[in-house]
Amino acid sequence: MDLRPDLTLDDVTLVYPDGDSTLTAVDHVSLTVPAGTTTALLGPSGSGKSSLLAVAAALTRPTSGQVRLGDEVVNSPTTSPAAATLVRLRRIGIVFQQPQLIGSLTALEQLEVMAHLRGERPRARRARALELLDAVGLGASAHARPATLSGGQRQRVAIARALMNSPEVLLVDEPTSALDHERGTQVVELLTSLTREAGLATVIVSHDEATLASVDTRARLAEGRLADAVAA
Secondary structure, three states: OOOOOOEEEEEEEEEEEEOOEEEEEEEEEEEEEOOOEEEEEEOOOOOOHHHHHHHHOOOOOOOEEEEEEOOEEEEOOOOOHHHHHHHHHHHEEEEOOOOOOOOOOOHHHHHHHHHHHOOOOHHHHHHHHHHHHHHOOOHHHOOOOHHHOOHHHHHHHHHHHHOOOOOOEEEEEOOOOOOOHHHHHHHHHHHHHHHHHHOOEEEEEOOOHHHOOOOOEEEEEEOOEEEEEEEO
């Protein structure tokens, strides 16, 4: 296994304007996700899980603190939009709560689009896309469009798409929210397996603790603060 850098959130705070006052969505959170491991981020609605994930993904700049990959700072209050975009394109894979697949494209084409954005040659990106679809159990569905796939299959396509840029970090927002317990557990098991195989640092935001038996660590947020982080 080729280990990538650890993901570290170092004293991250995120404050939003809220009318005449402010709202602290993330409050001085420090968390390290070692390469090759999966951390589940738990907490009630409004606890700051999605806000923290957005900072980790360089989608939102923190008000203070920083995000590092190894020793390199990849998101801070002074990170430029162009630098953040480059980090997401080259180093971070993101799986959103809804798969957000393009209805007119096949599963294979969903992945090829991502590689096209990086300027990869057609033959290389097709080979990589087919390899990833095999890895998530959808090799036989490479030419299927989203409307013909189940919810779990669409989520697997989204996972494969997030891996097309060979990221160092994989960030996943509520991957089981639209799935039953069995399919949700299978998706989490797939994520943890891919994480260990590729040496990724993976964070899964989830409300469904019953599906998380395969993760390495469970971290809990409450009112924007890290309540605990313990081995699963």
